[in-house]
Amino acid sequence: MEQQFPMIQVMNNDGELVMTEYREQITKELAMTFYRHLMRTRTFDRKCVSLQRQGRIGTYAPYEGQEAAQVGSALALKDDDWLFPTYRDHGATMTFGHSLTRILLYWRGRNEGCVPPNGKKIFPPSVPIATQLPHAAGAAYAEKRKGTKNAAIVYFGDGATSEGDFHEGLNIASVFQAPVVFFNQNNQYAISVPITKQMNSQTIAQKALAYDIPGVRVDGNDVLAVYFETQKALERARNGEGPTLIEAITWRYGAHTTADDPTKYRNQDESKKRRELADPIQRLERFMKREGFWDETWAQSVQEEVGREVEQAITEMENYPEAKSDDMFDYVFAQPTWTIEQQKNEYNAWKRGSIR
Amino acid sequence: MTMAVKTNTLTLVQAVTDAMRTMLRERDDVLVLGEDVGKNGGVFRATDGLQAEFGEDRVIDTPLSEAGFTGAAIGMAVNGFRPIVEIQFLGFIYPAYEQIMTHASRIRSRTMGHFTVPIVIRAPYGAGVRAPEIHCDSTEALFTHMPGIKVVCPSTPYDAKGLLIAAIEDPDPVLFLEPMRCYRSSREEVPEGKYTIEIGKGKKLREGDDVTVIAWGAMVPVAMKAAEEAAKKGIQADVIDLRTLYPLDRDLIAESVQKTGRTVIVQEAHATGGVANDIVSIINDTSFLYQKAPVERVTGFDVPVPFFALEDYYLPTPERVLHAIEKAVKF
Numbered sequence: 291m292e293q294q295f296p297m298i299q300v301m302n303n304d305g306e307l308v309m310t311e312y313r314e315q316i317t318k319e320l321a322m323t324f325y326r327h328l329m330r331t332r333t334f335d336r337k338c339v340s341l342q343r344q345g346r347i348g349t350y351a352p353y354e355g356q357e358a359a360q361v362g363s364a365l366a367l368k369d370d371d372w373l374f375p376t377y378r379d380h381g382a383t384m385t386f387g388h389s390l391t392r393i394l395l396y397w398r399g400r401n402e403g404c405v406p407p408n409g410k411k412i413f414p415p416s417v418p419i420a421t422q423l424p425h426a427a428g429a430a431y432a433e434k435r436k437g438t439k440n441a442a443i444v445y446f447g448d449g450a451t452s453e454g455d456f457h458e459g460l461n462i463a464s465v466f467q468a469p470v471v472f473f474n475q476n477n478q479y480a481i482s483v484p485i486t487k488q489m490n491s492q493t494i495a496q497k498a499l500a501y502d503i504p505g506v507r508v509d510g511n512d513v514l515a516v517y518f519e520t521q522k523a524l525e526r527a528r529n530g531e532g533p534t535l536i537e538a539i540t541w542r543y544g545a546h547t548t549a550d551d552p553t554k555y556r557n558q559d560e561s562k563k564r565r566e567l568a569d570p571i572q573r574l575e576r577f578m579k580r581e582g583f584w585d586e587t588w589a590q591s592v593q594e595e596v597g598r599e600v601e602q603a604i605t606e607m608e609n610y611p612e613a614k615s616d617d618m619f620d621y622v623f624a625q626p627t628w629t630i631e632q633q634k635n636e637y638n639a640w641k642r643g644s645i646r
Numbered sequence: 647m648t649m650a651v652k653t654n655t656l657t658l659v660q661a662v663t664d665a666m667r668t669m670l671r672e673r674d675d676v677l678v679l680g681e682d683v684g685k686n687g688g689v690f691r692a693t694d695g696l697q698a699e700f701g702e703d704r705v706i707d708t709p710l711s712e713a714g715f716t717g718a719a720i721g722m723a724v725n726g727f728r729p730i731v732e733i734q735f736l737g738f739i740y741p742a743y744e745q746i747m748t749h750a751s752r753i754r755s756r757t758m759g760h761f762t763v764p765i766v767i768r769a770p771y772g773a774g775v776r777a778p779e780i781h782c783d784s785t786e787a788l789f790t791h792m793p794g795i796k797v798v799c800p801s802t803p804y805d806a807k808g809l810l811i812a813a814i815e816d817p818d819p820v821l822f823l824e825p826m827r828c829y830r831s832s833r834e835e836v837p838e839g840k841y842t843i844e845i846g847k848g849k850k851l852r853e854g855d856d857v858t859v860i861a862w863g864a865m866v867p868v869a870m871k872a873a874e875e876a877a878k879k880g881i882q883a884d885v886i887d888l889r890t891l892y893p894l895d896r897d898l899i900a901e902s903v904q905k906t907g908r909t910v911i912v913q914e915a916h917a918t919g920g921v922a923n924d925i926v927s928i929i930n931d932t933s934f935l936y937q938k939a940p941v942e943r944v945t946g947f948d949v950p951v952p953f954f955a956l957e958d959y960y961l962p963t964p965e966r967v968l969h970a971i972e973k974a975v976k977f
C-alpha cells in the first residue's frame with residue numbers, strides 16, 4: 291500500500307526541488323507568500339500557548355509542526371470555497387481569512403470565535419471528532435446542486451478516521467460526487483494513541499479505495515507538495531470529478547492541548563529530531579535560499595509584521611466587550627420558546643434582585 | 647464492625663482508579679477500554695498505572711471510535727467479560743448512543759434474559775472547569791429516560807469507589823457519571839480493598855426540619871454551601887445526595903419531604919426533561935398532602951451549555967439555591 295500510495299514530495303528536507311516540473315510555477319512571489327503565512331501561523335500559535343500559560347485564554351490546541359499542511363492547503367482554496375476545520379486548524383482558517391481576534395475569542399470561551407468574517411464560508415471548529423466530514427460533503431453537494439464551481443475542504447486528524455462519520459462522509463461524498471477535499475493531517479498521534487494502534491492499515495490514503503475516489507499521500511511538511519496536490523484535488527472537484535482524500539503526513543511537536551503532557555506517552559526527543567530534520571518553515575527557507583529567493587532583511591520584516599499583527603489581535607481580544615448572559619438565551623432559536631423566555635426573565639429578575 | 651480497615655486519603659478520581667484496580671485484581675473477567683486509557687492513564691488520569699499493572703490485554707487503548715468500542719464491549723459482555731468502558735467526556739458519548747439505546751439497554755429484555763450486558767460506561771461530565779465547548783454537558787436525563795440501564799452519579803471519593811465496584815458487579819449496564827468538578831476538589835478517607843454501596847440508595851448529608859434540598863454530582867457541594875448559608879439565617883435544611891439517578895431513592899425522598907414539606911431540587915442540566923422533574927413526580931405520588939410549598943427547581947437553562955465565558959451564568963450557584971430555599975420557606 292505504501293508503494294501504491296507513495297508520499298509525494300516537491301522539495302526534500304534539504305529544500306531541494308525534487309519535482310522539477312514545478313519550477314516554473316513556483317515564483318519568488320509565491321514562495322514569499324508561503325513563507326509569510328508559515329511565519330504568521332507559527333507566531334500566532336506560539337503566542338497562544340503563552341497566553342494560555344498566563345491564564346489569558348483557556349485550554350488551547352497547538353499545531354506547531356503542522357503549519358505547512360494547513361497553510362499549503364488553505365492557500366489552494368478560492369475565496370468562495372468552504373472550509374470545515376477542527377480545533378487544531380486555525381492555522382488554516384487564519385490563512386483563508388479568518389480574523390485572528392475571533393480565533394483568540396474562541397479560545398477565550400466566546401461564541402464570537404465561531405463567527406467568520408462576513409462572506410467567509412468558515413464553519414466553527416468541530417470538537418466532536420469527525421462529525422464535520424458529512425457537513426462538508428453536504429455543503430459541497432449543495433454547491434454542485436446550485437451549479438457553482440465552488441468546492442469544500444474539510445480537515446481532520448488520523449484519529450478521526452476511526453469514527454463512523456469519517457466513513458459515512460466519504461461514502462456520501464462519493465455517491466453524490468460532491469466537490470469536496472477530505473484533508474487529513476496525519477500527525478501520527480490521537481492524543482496518546484499512536485497511529486499503529488489507531489489502525490491496522492499502512493496508509494490513510496488507501497481508505498479512498500473503498501469509496502472509489504482518488505487517495506493521495508503527501509509530505510505534510512512540504513508546503514509546495516501540499517499546495518499543488520490540494521489544488522489538483524480542488525480542480526477535480528470543480529470539474530465535476532468528485533471528492534479526493536488527501537493524507538498529509540506531519541507531526542505535532544508539542545502537546546495535544548495545553549492540558550496534555552506528551553511525556554506521559556512518548557519521547558519528546560522525536561519532536562526535537564523532526565524539528566531539526568523536517569521543520570516545514572526551515573525547509574522552505576532552505577528552498578528559498580537554494581533558489582535565490584531569500585532576503586534576510588525581508589524575512590526580518592515579515593517576522594516583525596506578523597508579530598505586530600498578532601499583538602494587535604490580542605489587544606482587541608482583551609478589550610472585547612464582556613460576554614452578556616442574555617447571549618446564551620438569545621440565539622438558541624429564531625424565536626425563543628416560552629421556556630427559554632421564562633428562564634431568561636426569571637434569571638434577569640433574580641440578578642437584579644440580588645444586586646443589593 | 648470493629649475490625650480496623652486500612653484507609654487512604656483519596657480524591658474522587660483516585661477513588662475511581664482504586665475501584666477499578668480493586669476489581670481488576672479481584673476478577674479476571676474485568677477489563678478497561680477506551681481512548682487514551684493505557685500509557686497515558688486517561689486524560690484525567692483515572693486509569694493511571696492500570697495498564698502497567700494489568701497489561702495491554704486488560705487495559706486497552708482503543709481506536710477513536712465510541713460506537714466501535716462500546717459496541718465491542720457489548721459483544722464482550724455477552725460473551726463472558728465485564729468491560730468498563732471509558733468515554734473521555736460525556737459530550738462525546740453520542741456516537742455510542744445508538745449502541746447503548748438500541749442494544750446495551752435492551753438485550754436482556756429482547757432475549758428474555760438469555761443474553762445480558764454487564765458493562766459499566768464511565769464518563770466525566772459537567773461544566774465549571776473552563777473546558778472547551780461540548781466538554782461540559784450533563785445529559786444524564788438522556789439515559790435515565792432510557793429503559794434498561796442504571797445511572798449512577800457519586801459526588802464523593804468514598805461513594806465513588808463503593809458505587810463503581812457495585813456497578814462492575816451489577817448484572818446489567820450501568821452508566822457511571824463522574825463530576826469533573828469534584829475530581830480533585832476534595833479528599834477523604836477511602837477504605838482499601840473491596841466494599842460496595844447499593845445502587846439506588848441516596849444519602850442524607852445534613853439534617854434539618856425546614857426544607858429538603860436534593861442534589862447529585864457536582865451540585866452536591868453547591869447545595870451544601872447553600873444549606874450552610876441558610877442555617878446562618880435560621881433555616882435548617884435536610885440535604886440529600888441522590889447518588890443514583892435511575893432508579894431514584896423514592897423512600898429517602900419521601901421520608902424527607904414528608905418531614906419538611908418544602909423542597910428545592912438542584913440540577914446542573916437543562917430544565918426541560920430533567921431528573922428534577924422525576925423527583926417532583928415522586929413527591930407528587932408519595933407526599934402530595936404533606937407539601938407546604940411548591941417544589942422549587944434550580945437548574946441549568948434550556949440552552950446548550952454555553953462556552954466557558956458564560957458558564958458561570960448557566961450553572962446553579964449557592965446564591966440561586968439559597969434564593970430558592972428562602973422562597974420555599976417563605977411561601
Ligand SMILES: Cc1ncc(C[n+]2csc(CCOP(=O)(O)OP(=O)(O)O)c2C)c(N)n1
Binds near residue numbers: 378419448449712738
Ligand atoms: C467524538 C469524540 N471523542 C473523543 C474526543 C476527545 N478527543 C479530542 S481530540 C482527540 C484526538 C484526536 O486525534 P486526531 O483525530 O488524530 O486529531 P489531532 O488531535 O491529532 O489533530 C480526542 C480523542 C472528541 N473530541 N470527540
